[in-house]
Structure formats: structure tokens, C-alpha cells
Amino acid sequence: MADLHIDFAGIKSKNPFWLASGPPTNTGYQVQRAFDAGWGGAVWKTLGDPVINVTSRFSGLNYGGQRVAGFNNIELITDRPLEVNLREIRETKRAYPDHAIIASLMVEPKQEKWHEIVKRVEDVGVDGLELNFGCPHGMAERRMGSASGQVPDLVEKQTYWTKEAAETPVIVKLTPNITDITATADAAVQGGADAISMINTINSLMGVDLDTWNTFPNIAGKGTHGGYSGPAVKPIALSMVAECATQPDIQVPISGIGGIENWQDAVEFMLMGASNVQVCTAAMHHGFRIVEDMIDGLTNYLDEKGLNSAMDLVGQSVSKYKKWGDLDLNHKRVARINQDYCIHCNKCHISCEDAAHQCIEFYTESDGTRALKVREEDCVGCNLCSIVCPADGAIEMIEQPSDVSMTWNERQRLISVFGG
Amino acid sequence: MDSAATHAWKIFDEVKPDMKPKEVMEEANRCLFCYDAPCMKACPTHIDVPLFIKKITTGNMKGSARIIMEANPVAATCARVCPTEELCEGACVLNDASLPIMIGDLQRHTMNWAMKNNPQLFEAGEQNGKRVAVIGAGPAGLSSARELARYGYQVTVFEKQAEAGGLDTYGIVPFRLPKHVALWEVEQIKKLGVSIQTNTEVGKDVSIQAVLDGFDAVILAIGMAHVPPLGIPGEELDGVFDAIQLIERVKSGHVTDRFSGKKAVVIGAGNTAIDAATCLKRLGAARVQIVYRRSEKEMTAYPFEYRFAKEEGIEFRWQTQPKRIEGDENGNVTSVVCAPIMLGEKDASGRRRPIEIDNAPFAINADIVVKAIGQMRDIPLIEAFDLAHDHGVVAVDPLTYQTSNPKVYAAGDVIFGNGKGEAMVVAAAEQGKKTAQAIHEQLLSKI
Ligand SMILES: Cc1cc2nc3c(=O)[nH]c(=O)nc-3n(C[C@H](O)[C@H](O)[C@H](O)COP(=O)(O)OP(=O)(O)OC[C@H]3O[C@@H](n4cnc5c(N)ncnc54)[C@H](O)[C@@H]3O)c2cc1C
Ligand SMILES: Cc1cc2nc3c(=O)[nH]c(=O)nc-3n(C[C@H](O)[C@H](O)[C@H](O)COP(=O)(O)O)c2cc1C
Ligand code: SF4
Ligand code: SF4
Ligand code: SF4
Numbered sequence: 001m002a003d004l005h006i007d008f009a010g011i012k013s014k015n016p017f018w019l020a021s022g023p024p025t026n027t028g029y030q031v032q033r034a035f036d037a038g039w040g041g042a043v044w045k046t047l048g049d050p051v052i053n054v055t056s057r058f059s060g061l062n063y064g065g066q067r068v069a070g071f072n073n074i075e076l077i078t079d080r081p082l083e084v085n086l087r088e089i090r091e092t093k094r095a096y097p098d099h100a101i102i103a104s105l106m107v108e109p110k111q112e113k114w115h116e117i118v119k120r121v122e123d124v125g126v127d128g129l130e131l132n133f134g135c136p137h138g139m140a141e142r143r144m145g146s147a148s149g150q151v152p153d154l155v156e157k158q159t160y161w162t163k164e165a166a167e168t169p170v171i172v173k174l175t176p177n178i179t180d181i182t183a184t185a186d187a188a189v190q191g192g193a194d195a196i197s198m199i200n201t202i203n204s205l206m207g208v209d210l211d212t213w214n215t216f217p218n219i220a221g222k223g224t225h226g227g228y229s230g231p232a233v234k235p236i237a238l239s240m241v242a243e244c245a246t247q248p249d250i251q252v253p254i255s256g257i258g259g260i261e262n263w264q265d266a267v268e269f270m271l272m273g274a275s276n277v278q279v280c281t282a283a284m285h286h287g288f289r290i291v292e293d294m295i296d297g298l299t300n301y302l303d304e305k306g307l308n309s310a311m312d313l314v315g316q317s318v319s320k321y322k323k324w325g326d327l328d329l330n331h332k333r334v335a336r337i338n339q340d341y342c343i344h345c346n347k348c349h350i351s352c353e354d355a356a357h358q359c360i361e362f363y364t365e366s367d368g369t370r371a372l373k374v375r376e377e378d379c380v381g382c383n384l385c386s387i388v389c390p391a392d393g394a395i396e397m398i399e400q401p402s403d404v405s406m407t408w409n410e411r412q413r414l415i416s417v418f419g420g
Numbered sequence: 421m422d423s424a425a426t427h428a429w430k431i432f433d434e435v436k437p438d439m440k441p442k443e444v445m446e447e448a449n450r451c452l453f454c455y456d457a458p459c460m461k462a463c464p465t466h467i468d469v470p471l472f473i474k475k476i477t478t479g480n481m482k483g484s485a486r487i488i489m490e491a492n493p494v495a496a497t498c499a500r501v502c503p504t505e506e507l508c509e510g511a512c513v514l515n516d517a518s519l520p521i522m523i524g525d526l527q528r529h530t531m532n533w534a535m536k537n538n539p540q541l542f543e544a545g546e547q548n549g550k551r552v553a554v555i556g557a558g559p560a561g562l563s564s565a566r567e568l569a570r571y572g573y574q575v576t577v578f579e580k581q582a583e584a585g586g587l588d589t590y591g592i593v594p595f596r597l598p599k600h601v602a603l604w605e606v607e608q609i610k611k612l613g614v615s616i617q618t619n620t621e622v623g624k625d626v627s628i629q630a631v632l633d634g635f636d637a638v639i640l641a642i643g644m645a646h647v648p649p650l651g652i653p654g655e656e657l658d659g660v661f662d663a664i665q666l667i668e669r670v671k672s673g674h675v676t677d678r679f680s681g682k683k684a685v686v687i688g689a690g691n692t693a694i695d696a697a698t699c700l701k702r703l704g705a706a707r708v709q710i711v712y713r714r715s716e717k718e719m720t721a722y723p724f725e726y727r728f729a730k731e732e733g734i735e736f737r738w739q740t741q742p743k744r745i746e747g748d749e750n751g752n753v754t755s756v757v758c759a760p761i762m763l764g765e766k767d768a769s770g771r772r773r774p775i776e777i778d779n780a781p782f783a784i785n786a787d788i789v790v791k792a793i794g795q796m797r798d799i800p801l802i803e804a805f806d807l808a809h810d811h812g813v814v815a816v817d818p819l820t821y822q823t824s825n826p827k828v829y830a831a832g833d834v835i836f837g838n839g840k841g842e843a844m845v846v847a848a849a850e851q852g853k854k855t856a857q858a859i860h861e862q863l864l865s866k867i
Contacts (some may be wrong), residue, residue: 262478
């Protein structure tokens with residue numbers, strides 16, 4: 001059976017599944033329950049000077065009858081006294097020495113503040129530190145969270161201050177509310193970060209009530225922007241992990257966060273360069289028990305792939321993630337409809353007709369029934385029909401023989417050498 | 421095989437098609453993944469339903485199969501024959517809000533995957549030096565054998581039939597439960613090192629004393645026996661059959677044209693009667709009537725079985741008591757003479773007592789009569805073991821499944837009491853599991 005142990009910047013964990021900093025890691029009681037359920041590690045709810053939370057904090061995006069396709073929150077960092085958190089961390093670490101406990105930290109951007117809190121949490125035995133430069137609401141107004149996480153200089157400086165005091169590995173958690181995540185990732189590395197984690201939540205407004213015209217969520221009739229998380233943010237998180245993993249300057253391990261619900265999501269993040277993953281919303285939606293299938297599914301997957309260790313997955317797809325200019329312009333694929341599986345909803349036809357290249361047309365079979373066929377010479381292989389098709393296997397995208405590969409960058413180079 | 425024979429076999433193929441891939445995903449994703457889920461509690465073997473369904477949604481089919489089979493060693497069979505609307509599906513929280521999750525069908529999907537891919541799900545425990553004999557390789561015996569092997573016992577199963585599986589292999593009609601499904605489950609248990617000795621009847625091929633002396637514990641899982649006599653005149657006529665023997669022959673591949681075009685009467689209204697009736701239809705009978713002395717309400721067959729029978733064109737004649745079977749000069753059945761019935765007060769089993777209306781007998785024309793009025797008990801064997809019993813129902817401690825002889829345990833139909841609805845495969849499987857646990861607890865101190 002494959003080995004799920006990971007070594008994340010020196011932090012050992014019996015599997016790659018950690019709870020992300022958030023409501024599930026608010027107390028010792030919860031973290032201990034999580035460890036009992038099988039989680040390899042937990043990033044404690046962000047510590048700092050206690051705050052006051054509003055009530056009514058969350059909102060869910062339901063899509064097509066499924067709950068929590070996305071999730072939005074306006075919760076702040078921990079609202080419990082630091083001493084209480086520290087005591088519970090100590091107790092939990094004592095009772096679960098083989099599980100990783102990471103302290104998430106957020107203080108004012110002042111050197112002595114960072115030095116002080118690092119000392120205090122390391123004293124109670126944490127395995128590592130995560131600097132929360134991500135929270136998009138509430139804390140930003142106090143120049144913390146994403147307000148400091150959006151300024152590369154502040155990221156670098158605060159990381160540096162932390163490293164001055166820290167004896168355990170320092171992970172810098174990045175905000176996605178920025179144009180180019182590699183800029184802040186790079187700043188973290190410059191500041192001496194041992195690892196980076198991403199993403200924190202994304203600026204969002206969940207919705208507006210059609211009857212009351214109040215926002216979701218609303219606090220006495222008023223709302224504010226919150227942080228978006230859950231399955232809907234996974235592609236954004238994955239691309240940010242990929243951006244960082246492909247940067248030659250960023251050589252530190254990455255912890256992948258954002259929309260991870262099951263082992264399959266986790267494998268994707270690991271293939272794209274994450275050495276472990278963190279989960280918040282899915283645990284809020286279903287409870288800690290989801291980790292059982294994450295562990296079991298990952299083990300079975302590794303066994304099936306003939307891999308001995310979960311670490312063998314890390315970064316395997318990174319070399320496949322390129323700049324657009326490095327993609328082969330001569331590559332060609334076309335859609336083909338398999339009549340055996342088609343259920344004749346005609347959705348591919350109308351999508352192609354109205355929104356693509358008008359190349360899926362009706363014809364009449366010998367028995368008089370109407371069916372659809374792709375005019376392959378006009379198909380640009382955009383995938384739209386196969387995306388909207390509800391019948392598995394009905395539309396296949398077929399690779400076409402093509403000329404020798406030629407990327408945009410190669411083409412531009414040739415033009416510059418030989419002229420247009 | 422010639423084409424007629426091929427055709428005859430085709431109609432005995434499993435009726436219910438496999439779920440389609442899209443259907444599987446839609447249905448599995450509809451499950452709420454409830455906590456402390458009522459479906460799980462309603463399953464007699466307590467399969468972790470939300471978890472096995474979650475694993476389908478994540479493509480972890482091996483994990484899904486493991487979760488199911490961990491709780492139920494005969495889960496491929498159960499997915500086909502359990503009265504799910506009375507068990508897991510009946511308890512699903514979505515019954516009120518929408519439609520219940522098709523738990524049985526999803527379980528069948530996972531088990532079909534397992535039968536196709538044969539993953540190794542379990543391993544035998546480290547040998548602990550103790551030996552257990554299991555008498556009878558039906559679901560109760562197999563389930564106990566599987567669990568004991570995982571605990572490290574050396575298990576020998578004695579089975580009088582040529583193949584293991586009990587009624588799963590021989591008794592439940594092939595178009596609901598193909599024989600290969602039951603035999604696959606037997607294979608999984610053999611893989612754990614359990615020795616299954618078929619064609620070996622305890623009390624005949626092996627002596628009771630040898631079994632009692634040669635093992636540290638004995639599990640009696642002999643089920644029930646054949647259909648009892650009706651006790652009415654004409655039972656010896658040519659054309660009178662025992663439902664269980666009839667199905668057994670069909671399941672063993674004996675498809676005859678003996679019933680083709682015939683008018684058949686099946687006596688009784690449990691699952692056995694329905695299986696016999698639908699079997700007769702497939703064997704070509706022109707008309708099949710089920711005759712039952714009580715009413716539709718008292719019938720013990722599962723609702724899904726009853727629905728299936730009606731779809732297959734089986735006719736039901738309620739409140740009808742067969743009085744005698746008449747025959748022609750050659751000794752062939754010609755009709756069943758019946759008396760109409762009135763229903764009186766409730767009896768001990770909670771069902772209304774049938775009262776015959778005299779002076780109104782009528783005849784139902786028939787060439788074939790099939791008896792399906794329950795099953796007899798192997799009282800001679802039970803007595804040869806010297807076990808306390810009530811009319812052949814072996815008495816056990818409800819917690820430990822120990823009989824009056826502390827070394828002998830009993831599980832499955834052999835302890836199934838009369839008047840408690842219909843016996844179930846899933847209940848037999850659970851009892852087998854519990855018996856294994858009880859034996860382990862008893863013998864553990866001695867290991
Ligand atoms: C026609 C029919 C339809 C049914 N349909 C359903 C259904 O749809 N759903 C459902 O849940 N249940 C159904 N049942 C009930 C179900 O089959 C039984 O409850 C279940 O098989 C009981 O399991 P068991 O292991 O106790 O006994 P059995 O399955 O009867 O197995 C007992 C085994 O012991 C063997 N044996 C007996 N004596 C000896 C001996 N002396 N030595 C060695 N071996 C011996 C027998 O040959 C047999 O293989 C049906 C039963 C019948 C008859
Ligand atoms: C209600 C809620 C509270 C959160 N609180 C914190 C926090 O205190 N510190 C932090 O670093 N991240 C916090 N997060 C962000 C999560 O750790 C995580 O980065 C984000 O939710 C994306 O992952 P997910 O899709 O698995 O939830 C919070 C998220 C949610 C939903
Ligand atoms: S989840 Fe618990 S704390 Fe939150 S609103 Fe519901 S009952 Fe209250
Ligand atoms: S979308 Fe798919 S199923 Fe619908 S008509 Fe096109 S090929 Fe057929
Ligand atoms: S009760 Fe229904 S919805 Fe809930 S876990 Fe069971 S099958 Fe799923």
C-alpha cells in the first residue's frame with residue numbers, strides 16, 4: 001500500500017490532508033476531533049489580537065439544486081483570547097504528537113508584534129507558522145490581512161521579521177486578490193519564507209435578496225464584501241498554484257488551498273506542484289469525516305498508478321503548464337458525434353450554431369430519423385459541444401494529424417529572422 | 421446450444437438492467453451524505469450508505485466496494501433481493517422532501533464493478549490456532565465464515581449441495597439473482613482460506629460427533645428445508661410440485677417444456693410463491709394463479725415482489741382455501757377445489773384469522789399445482805445435535821447466538837421464528853457476522 005506521509009518544508013505529516021485555518025480549527029476540541037477522523041494536520045484559526053465578529057457571517061451559492069457550489073464569509077480571525085488558544089494548542093499537541101499543528105498568525109505590520117507572537121506560539125509546541133496575509137475583509141481595514149498581503153514590500157518585510165524570531169518553518173499564505181500572485185509569492189521567498197500556501201478567499205458579494213433587496217449575508221440590513229471559497233474557486237486556486245510552481249525563482253514548497261473537496265481535487269493540486277493541501281469549506285459542509293475517503297481514495301489511486309508515495313505526485317504536471325505562446329498552433333482536433341450514445345437533445349447543435357462555428361448540422365439517417373453530424377473541415381475543435389453534451393461518450397474530440405509543431409513564440413522568432 | 425435452448429435461457433437472464441453511468445452519478449450526487457444517517461441504521465448489516473455513495477462520486481470504486489462488503493459479505497446478492505423500500509430506502513430522509521436515494525441500485529452498481537474488477541478487499545487474519553465448523557453455506561454460514569477467517573480462525577464449511585450459496589444459489593429465481601452472483605461471493609470467502617466442503621451433509625457424510633469433537637466451536641446455519649405437505653387429498657397426483665425444488669431445478673439449468681401452455685395454480689403468497697409463479701410464466705405456463713387463504717394485506721411477499729408478479733401477468737385469488745386436488749383417470753391434476761374464506765379476528769401473528777365459508781366450494785381448472793406454503797425445518801438434525809428448539813426454530817441467546825449447547829451457535833433461517841414476516845438474506849448475513857463476533861469474544865480469552 002502506498003505511503004501517504006509527506007514532508008512539507010520539514011513539517012512531517014502522516015498524510016497530505018490538513019485543515020485550513022478557519023472555523024473548523026477554531027478550538028482544541030475541534031482539532032482533536034479532526035485528528036481522530038484522520039486529518040494529518042491542522043492550521044489553527046488565525047491568532048492575533050482578538051476581534052469582535054458580527055453575527056450572520058456566511059452565505060452559500062446554490063447551483064442547480066446543489067448546495068454550496070461556492071461559499072462566502074465575513075468572519076474575522078479568532079475571537080477567543082490568545083491565552084485560551086495557546087493552552088488548547090499545547091494540550092492538543094501533547095495528545096497528538098504525530099499530527100502537524102500550524103499556528104496561523106496575523107498581527108499589525110510591526111517587527112516587535114511579529115517577534116512577540118512567534119515566541120508565544122512556538123513556546124506551546126507548534127510545528128510551523130502560517131502568516132495570514134490574505135483575509136479580504138475586516139482585517140484589511142486595520143492594515144492587516146489582504147491589505148498587507150497585496151503589497152509585496154510588506155509581505156517581504158513581515159516574513160523577514162517572522163523569520164528573525166522563528167525556529168519552526170514559516171509558511172506565507174497568499175491572497176488571491178491581486179493581479180499577479182507570483183509577485184507576492186516572490187516577495188515571500190525574498191523575505192525568507194520556507195513555504196507558501198494559497199489561496200485565501202476571494203473578494204465577493206454572494207447575492208441580493210429579491211424581496212428585501214438586502215445583501216447575502218446581511219447584518220441588520222447591511223452587507224459587505226466577503227471572502228469566496230468552496231468548489232467554485234478551485235480553478236482559480238489551481239492556476240495560482242501552477243503560476244507559482246512554474247516560476248523558477250520560487251523554489252519553496254507550496255500548500256494548495258481552495259475548493260478542495262475530495263482526493264481527486266487533492267491529486268490535481270499535487271500534480272500541479274502542491275506538496276500538500278488544505279481544506280476549509282468542504283469540512284464546513286460535510287464534517288471532518290470526508291477525510292476518510294480522501295485518504296482511502298488517494299491510497300487506491302497511488303496503488304493503481306504503481307506509485308509508492310504521495311510525494312511522487314508532486315509537480316508531475318508542472319512542465320505541462322506553459323505560457324500561451326508556447327502552445328502548438330498547428331495542433332488540430334475536431335469533434336465527432338457517436339450516434340450510439342447521442343440522446344438527441346440537440347444542445348451541441350445550438351451551441352455551435354449560435355456561439356461557435358456553425359458546423360454541427362442535421363442529416364437524415366436511412367431509416368428517416370434525424371441526427372447530427374460535425375462538418376469536420378469547419379470545426380475549430382473549441383470543445384464547446386463536448387462541454388454542453390449531457391451524454392457521456394456522445395462527443396469525442398479527435399486528434400487530427402497535423403504538421404510539425406509551431407508555437408506562437410517560434411513563429412514570431414521565424415518572422416523576425418526571415419521576415420513576414 | 422440450439423436456438424430454442426438459448427431462447428429459454430435468455431428469459432431467465434437478470435431482469436433488471438445495470439444503472440447507466442449518468443444515472444449513477446446523478447443519483448449518487450443527490451445523496452446528502454447525512455450524518456448519523458437513518459439509511460445506515462435501517463440496513464440490518466449497517467452498511468455505511470452515505471460513505472459508499474460518496475466514494476462512488478469520487479470514483480473510488482474499490483473503496484466503495486470495501487465499505488459495502490465490510491458490513492455485508494453477501495452484498496451483491498442483497499443489492500438484488502433486499503426489500504429496500506422497507507429497509508434503507510424506506511428510511512432515507514429524502515422520502516419526505518423528494519424521492520429516496522436508490523440505495524439498492526447504487527449498491528448493485530458498486531458490486532457489479534467489484535465482480536468485474538475483483539479487487540482484493542480483505543485479508544485473512546493471522547492464524548490463531550482455533551478451528552470453527554460451519555454447517556451450511558448459505559448467507560448466514562458464509563458471512564460467519566468470512567468474519568471468522570478475518571479474525572484468524574481456521575474455518576471449515578460443510579455444505580450438502582454441490583455448490584455453496586444456499587438459497588442464494590438454489591432458491592431465489594435467476595432472473596432476480598443470477599447464480600454467478602452468489603458464487604462470486606462464495607469465491608471471495610474462499611480466497612480468505614475458508615475451506616468449503618460441498619456434497620458433504622452433516623449427519624450423513626460427516627458425523628455430528630466428528631463435528632462436535634473436531635472443532636472449537638460449531639455454527640449451525642442449515643436454513644430451512646423443503647415445502648411441507650398441504651395435508652389435503654390429491655397431493656400425490658402427477659403435476660403437484662414443491663416450489664423450492666422447482667426453482668432449484670431451474671437454477672441448476674433444467675429448463676423443461678413440461679409447463680409449456682399449462683394452467684398452473686400456486687398455493688401460498690410469500691416470496692417463494694411469487695418466485696415459483698414468475699418462474700412458471702417463464703417456463704411457458706399459459707396462466708398462473710396464486711391462491712392464498714388470507715387477503716392482499718396479510719400476504720408476506722415484499723411489495724417489490726408483488727409488483728413484479730403483477731407486471732409478469734400473475735393472477736391473485738385472495739381468500740381462497742384449497743380443499744382438495746382432483747385428477748383424471750391417469751392420475752394427472754385437473755383442478756383444485758377451493759372454499760371461499762372470511763377474515764375473522766387477529767390471531768397470534770397479528771393477522772386476521774381465515775374462516776372458511778362452508779357450502780360454497782368452487783373449482784379452479786389446473787394442470788399444475790405448486791405448493792409454496794413455507795418451509796419445513798430439519799428437526800431430526802436439530803435433535804441429533806440435542807439442541808433446544810420450538811417447532812424446529814432453534815433457541816439461541818439473542819446476544820451471543822449460542823444454543824442450548826454452549827459450543828454450538830446458530831444463525832440464519834434456522835433461528836427465524838414463524839409469523840415474523842419473511843426471512844431475509846440480509847438478516848441471515850448480519851446474524852452470521854454477529855455469531856462470528858460472539859465466538860471471537862468467547863474464544864479470545866483462550867487464544
Ligand atoms: C424462493 C425464495 C425466495 C426468496 N426471496 C428472498 C428475497 O427476495 N429477499 C430476501 O432477503 N430473502 C429471500 N428469501 C429468503 C432467503 O433466501 C433466506 O432467508 C436466506 O437464504 C437464509 O439464509 P441461511 O444461510 O440461513 O439458509 P440457506 O440459504 O437456506 O442455507 C442453508 C444451507 O445449509 C445447507 N444444509 C442444510 N442442512 C445441511 C447439512 N445437514 N449439512 C450440510 N449442509 C446443510 C443447505 O444445503 C443450504 O445450502 C427467499 C427464499 C426463498 C425460498
Ligand atoms: C468562514 C471562513 C473563515 C476563514 N478564516 C480564515 C482565517 O482565520 N485565517 C485564514 O488564513 N484563512 C481563513 N479562511 C480561508 C481558508 O483557510 C481557505 O484559505 C479558503 O477558505 C479556501 O479554501 P476552501 O475552498 O477549502 O474553503 C477562512 C475561510 C472561511 C470559509
Ligand atoms: S450552524 Fe450552529 S451556530 Fe451556526 S447558525 Fe446554525 S445552529 Fe447556529
Ligand atoms: S449534445 Fe450530445 S446528446 Fe445532445 S444531440 Fe449533441 S451529441 Fe447528442
Ligand atoms: S438518508 Fe438518504 S440522503 Fe441521507 S445518507 Fe442515506 S441515502 Fe443519502
